[in-house]
Amino acid sequence: MKIRELQEYMKENKIDLSIFMNSSLNKKDSNLIYFSQVDLEYATLAITQSKETLFVPRLEYENVKRNSVIKDIELPKKRISLSIKNKFKNKIKKIGVNTKILSLEEYRQLKNIFKGAKLVDISGYCSELRITKTKKEINYIKKACQITDKILQNCLNHFNFKTEAEVAAYLDSQIKKNGCEPAFRTIVASGKNASQPHYQSKDIKLNKGFCVIDFGAKYKNYCADITRTIFIGKPSQNEIKIYNNLLNAQQSSIERVKENMDCSQLDNFARKKLGKYGKNFIHSLGHGIGIDIHELPNVSNKAKNKLKNNMIFTIEPGIYVENKYGIRIEDDILLNKDKAEVLTKTTKELIKV
Amino acid sequence: MKIRELQEYMKENKIDLSIFMNSSLNKKDSNLIYFSQVDLEYATLAITQSKETLFVPRLEYENVKRNSVIKDIELPKKRISLSIKNKFKNKIKKIGVNTKILSLEEYRQLKNIFKGAKLVDISGYCSELRITKTKKEINYIKKACQITDKILQNCLNHFNFKTEAEVAAYLDSQIKKNGCEPAFRTIVASGKNASQPHYQSKDIKLNKGFCVIDFGAKYKNYCADITRTIFIGKPSQNEIKIYNNLLNAQQSSIERVKENMDCSQLDNFARKKLGKYGKNFIHSLGHGIGIDIHELPNVSNKAKNKLKNNMIFTIEPGIYVENKYGIRIEDDILLNKDKAEVLTKTTKELIKV
Numbered sequence: 001m002k003i004r005e006l007q008e009y010m011k012e013n014k015i016d017l018s019i020f021m022n023s024s025l026n027k028k029d030s031n032l033i034y035f036s037q038v039d040l041e042y043a044t045l046a047i048t049q050s051k052e053t054l055f056v057p058r059l060e061y062e063n064v065k066r067n068s069v070i071k072d073i074e075l076p077k078k079r080i081s082l083s084i085k086n087k088f089k090n091k092i093k094k095i096g097v098n099t100k101i102l103s104l105e106e107y108r109q110l111k112n113i114f115k116g117a118k119l120v121d122i123s124g125y126c127s128e129l130r131i132t133k134t135k136k137e138i139n140y141i142k143k144a145c146q147i148t149d150k151i152l153q154n155c156l157n158h159f160n161f162k163t164e165a166e167v168a169a170y171l172d173s174q175i176k177k178n179g180c181e182p183a184f185r186t187i188v189a190s191g192k193n194a195s196q197p198h199y200q201s202k203d204i205k206l207n208k209g210f211c212v213i214d215f216g217a218k219y220k221n222y223c224a225d226i227t228r229t230i231f232i233g234k235p236s237q238n239e240i241k242i243y244n245n246l247l248n249a250q251q252s253s254i255e256r257v258k259e260n261m262d263c264s265q266l267d268n269f270a271r272k273k274l275g276k277y278g279k280n281f282i283h284s285l286g287h288g289i290g291i292d293i294h295e296l297p298n299v300s301n302k303a304k305n306k307l308k309n310n311m312i313f314t315i316e317p318g319i320y321v322e323n324k325y326g327i328r329i330e331d332d333i334l335l336n337k338d339k340a341e342v343l344t345k346t347t348k349e350l351i352k353v
Numbered sequence: 354m355k356i357r358e359l360q361e362y363m364k365e366n367k368i369d370l371s372i373f374m375n376s377s378l379n380k381k382d383s384n385l386i387y388f389s390q391v392d393l394e395y396a397t398l399a400i401t402q403s404k405e406t407l408f409v410p411r412l413e414y415e416n417v418k419r420n421s422v423i424k425d426i427e428l429p430k431k432r433i434s435l436s437i438k439n440k441f442k443n444k445i446k447k448i449g450v451n452t453k454i455l456s457l458e459e460y461r462q463l464k465n466i467f468k469g470a471k472l473v474d475i476s477g478y479c480s481e482l483r484i485t486k487t488k489k490e491i492n493y494i495k496k497a498c499q500i501t502d503k504i505l506q507n508c509l510n511h512f513n514f515k516t517e518a519e520v521a522a523y524l525d526s527q528i529k530k531n532g533c534e535p536a537f538r539t540i541v542a543s544g545k546n547a548s549q550p551h552y553q554s555k556d557i558k559l560n561k562g563f564c565v566i567d568f569g570a571k572y573k574n575y576c577a578d579i580t581r582t583i584f585i586g587k588p589s590q591n592e593i594k595i596y597n598n599l600l601n602a603q604q605s606s607i608e609r610v611k612e613n614m615d616c617s618q619l620d621n622f623a624r625k626k627l628g629k630y631g632k633n634f635i636h637s638l639g640h641g642i643g644i645d646i647h648e649l650p651n652v653s654n655k656a657k658n659k660l661k662n663n664m665i666f667t668i669e670p671g672i673y674v675e676n677k678y679g680i681r682i683e684d685d686i687l688l689n690k691d692k693a694e695v696l697t698k699t700t701k702e703l704i705k706v
Contacts, residue, residue, distance in 0.1 A: 026383055026645065027454060029379065062549045100457075102457050103453055103455060105453050165531070166529075169527070172526060175522075176518050176525055178518070282412055
C-alpha cells in the first residue's frame, strides 16, 4: 500500500533509502507487511525514491514471488548486509528507519553498511500513512469483520461448551477453516477471570456469571477485533443493570463519532457515561486496527489524534472489578462520510447461556 | 529461570542493572519471559545484582501477581521511564541489554534515564544460559511434546479432512483444548505447496501427493515442534524411495548425536546422507527449542556450537522441488547422558490417507 506516497515523502525530505528489517522471529516491523503486502518472518524491504526491493531467504522466495506486490526480489547468498551494500552503489546519505522496531544490532549493521549516512525516524510518518485506510484495506477489514461475526454468531447459537479453552478452540478453528489466522490471542474469560482484560483462556470449567469473549480473524493480513460479554446462568437485576449501563455507554459513544472530533473527547465522554463505574474502566476506549491489532488512532484520554474519514477503530468500554467480574463490549467502526459505520454486527443484547 | 546465574555474571562483569523491555506488540524479548516465567505484551524487567522488579501496566497486574516468579511488581503511574528512574536511585554505570531486540527508541530512552551509563550487550550470554535446559524446562518441553504427539496421532487416525485449513484448524483447536497455544503458525502444505518450507495453509482442497504437517503446542511458554509428511492417494515406487531416503537420513542423524559433537558436522552428515537430494535441502538440519521456537543451538553447517547434555533441539531434514513437492521429517531431541532421547514419538512410517 501507498509506496508512492512514501517515495514522495522521501523526495521532500531528501531520504535516499527507507529500510524495514525483520531479522528475528521475536520482532516484526508491520510496515514491511504494509508496503509489501506479505507477512514475512525474515526479510528486509529497501525502498529508494524510485524502486523497491525485497531481500528474502531462499525458503521464503516462492511465497514472495507469488504473493507480494514487490517484484524486485533478491536472494542474499551470504550475509544480507553484503547484498544490501552491493545493491545500492550510489551514495546513500540519509536513511529512513522505524526506530520503534529497528534493533540496536540492526542499527549498527546499517551504520556499518552505509558509512557516514544519517538515520532518521520515519515510524511516525508510516503510522500516519496507515491511520486512514484505502478502499482495498477497507474491503479487507470488512471481510475480516464478516468472517468474525459469522463465527461468533455460530458460537453463540450453539453454545455447548464446558471449558474456556473449548470456546477459544472453537473460535480459532473456525477462523482457520475460513483460511484466516487469529488476529491476536483469543480471550475467553469467565467469572472473576474476566477482571483481567488480557486474561489467557484456560482449560477450566466455565464459571457462572459474565463471560467475556474477545477475538478476531485476520484476513489477508488485516485484523478484525470484537468483544461480546455473555452471561452463564441467570443474571440478577443488578447484573443486568450494570451490563445495560455499559451497553448504553458503548452505543452512545458510537453515536457521538464524527469527523474532526478529538479522540480524547470521545474517551472522556464514554468514561463519564459510565457514571460511578468510570473508575473501573482501566484501559482506553479504543484503538485503530489494520495490519496491526493496535495501531493509530489511539482513542484514549491522552491521545492527540482527531477522528478522520476512512479511519477504522474499535470502541470498547469495559468495567472490571478485581477478583469479582469483568465486562466489555467492543465493535469495529469505520468513519465513513462523517458517520460511524459499525462493521461488526453481532447482537449486543445480553445473551444468557 | 536462572536469575541467580545472571546476577553472578553481572557481578563478574560489573553490570549494575539488566533491562528487558517489551514496549510494542510487534516485538517481544523472550528473555523477559524466560526470567519472569510469564508471557507479557507490555512490561519491563529490571534485574540488579540482588533484586528483580517487573514494571507492568495495570491491566497486566493481576496476571503477573498470580503467575510470575518475580514478586516485586511496580505499576508505573505515568511514564514507565519515570518509574524506572525513581526505582534505581543509586548510580547505575553499566547496563546489560539485548541488542537484538532492544529498539533504537528504547535505547535512547535508557540513555536518557541513566545519563552517562554504558550499555553492553548481554544477549549472547542469555542465549548461552538458555542453550541447556533445567529439569523444570525439560519437563515442560516433554509435556509439550506429549500433547503434540497425542494431537497428531488423533489427527492421523481419523484423517477425514477436505482442505488444508481444516487440518490446521483441527490441530490448533486441539492445542487450545489442551490449554496450550500453538508454538508457531501451523503448516499444512499439500502437493506442490509443500515445496515452500514456510507455506501458509489455505482454505483449498488437499492436493494429492505428499502433505507436510508441521506444528507444535506451547505448554507453560515452552515449545514443541514436530513435522510428519503423509501421502494423500497412492505413492509411486519412486515416491516411496524418496521418502525412505529422507527418513533414513533423519534417523541416521539422530543416531549420530553425541556430546561435544560439532553441530556443523551433524548438519553436513545429514546433507551427505541425502545423496543427490542434498541440493534440495534448503534449510538447516535443526534448531534449539525452548521459550522460542528457534533458539540455540543452530544445527547448521555454519554453526559454531557443540552439542551438550540437556540441550533440546530439532532434527528435520527436508527435500524441496520447486512447484512439484516437498517433504520433511522432524523430531525434538534431548541430549541426555550422551545419547539422543527422542521426545516426539509419532510414527515415521509413510502414512497414506
